[in-house]
Amino acid sequence: MKTFFSRVLFAMPIIFMVGFFALPLALTYVWSVFERTMFWMKPALTLFSYENFFNSARVENFLASMGHSSISVLIAFVIGFPVAVFVRRRIPQVAQHRVILLFILPFAVSEIIRIFALRPFLQRNGLVNGVLLKMGVITEPITAILFTPTGVIIGEVMSFLPFIVFSGFLAMEAIPKYVFEICEDLGAGPISIFVDIILPLAAPGIFAGSLFIFVNGLGIALLPNILGGPGAVNAGLIATQAISARDFPLAMAVSAIMMTTLLSFLYLGHRLFNLTRILTPIS
């Protein structure tokens, strides 16, 4: 028996998310074809903002930041996923979540502080250079890290690595443990277990974690703003720069392009791996 009141109550979060999340994002497509005025925009049907995006250095920057993001995804996967596999396979069931919880600790610290902290860390007279100099590995401080795309990639890996651990672990939880026992009994080596069992079965989780890192690497302006130099500009930075220049249609066009990128990847991932499988452990 459901009363009208309880129906409304339960619909509230959905209404809120549709009204203040889905609707504004969908409307970016509409606003992106508006015409720019001095301080605001007016209804029109023009592709000027898209032209502005595709006929300038912006599109090169966007594609370059896609490349940097992909490298970060790869590095984060190589470093982070083995942790998820190790925790799932070798640590007793009861202790698994505790180890994974350790990776929440970096999130307690503000993103801006974690990103800013990389500056004194990687700087010319910073910690990394200091330690390397003292150990005698290098004779001159490395200056090519900060304010280059390399700095941005390091920042992305440091900020988003836990996500590949979380989603990788969630995906590994969906694989019953006996699968590994059977494989080992049948004499499969570690490489063939990884390639033939873990990769296909954990694919949805790996994909979700990678997409998260990829999209955030493209969209978080703070990373290139603080760690990157002139060569590292991503979509988020283009959008916020357009906002501060009061070119709202351009900002909306960038958002629309980002949304299109995201949705096509999600669609592709869903077709390939059936992303609903990620949720099996919690439902």
Added chain:
Amino acid sequence: MEDDYSSIWSYRLKWLYTLLVVVTLMLPVFYVMYISFNENGFGARDYEFTLEWYGLIFSDLLMLDALRDTLFLSFLTTIIVLPMGIISAKLYKTTSHPMVVVSLMLSPLFVPSDILGSALLVFFKNLNIAFNALGKLIGVSWFDTWFDLGYMSAIIGLIIYTLPYVFIVILITMGRYREQQTEAARSCGATAWQAFKDIEFPQIRTGVFSSCAFAVILTFNEYTRTSLLKGGFDTFSTVLVSQMLNEGMSEQSYAMSSLVSYIAIIVIGTIILFTLVRRERLERELKAKAEPIMAR
């Protein structure tokens, strides 16, 4: 054949690697904390311990104002987002279209902050224009300022940011709850609210508390959405970022960063420990109940 016990050293090595990854992620933050106690600041040859920089934070009036505003914002966001998280988790368990609910609730995770922030900024500006025009048309002015950029818009942005985390944490704790218990309570004559308050809530309390702490910490630390949607006031993060971008890292900003990091680490650390201890106790109790009395 490799198993848990055949090679204890490879097991230890893997443990070491896992811990190394966590420590590496935290290392820059620890380094900032280390610098913040140095009398001479970053890069100085001599290290002299001091608390001077921490004292400076509390004499900065702008900072204190921002701190108050941030706490207010976190508090409001949390008390709105918690019921929303609980309701949407309940909805997920009872609806016939769980996939719709879950994808709507989790998709904000995949939309980068700057993109969502700019979309919401333009959305609010448009709403404002529309409502002002409407007000002029029918001759009332009381909803002229509804969608001005300010606390309201910032809180909406923050709710969208924190809801996925709150939703997923509550959903995971709800996984152990059986809907039949509610049914039993209802058929014994309890109202839906009583059934929730007395039967379900005590069992999901840990999840609610931890998501509460998450919401407070996430909103306290959030920068991008707030800075785009805040309108006039300042928050801790916006003051910190403008200070860092304008003057570079000053000794005071090292101290400020460290101070909030201590608080956040202590809060999250306590929750992790508390959750673990509680779960351990529950498991012990369950085991004790499962064992027959004679076996003890």
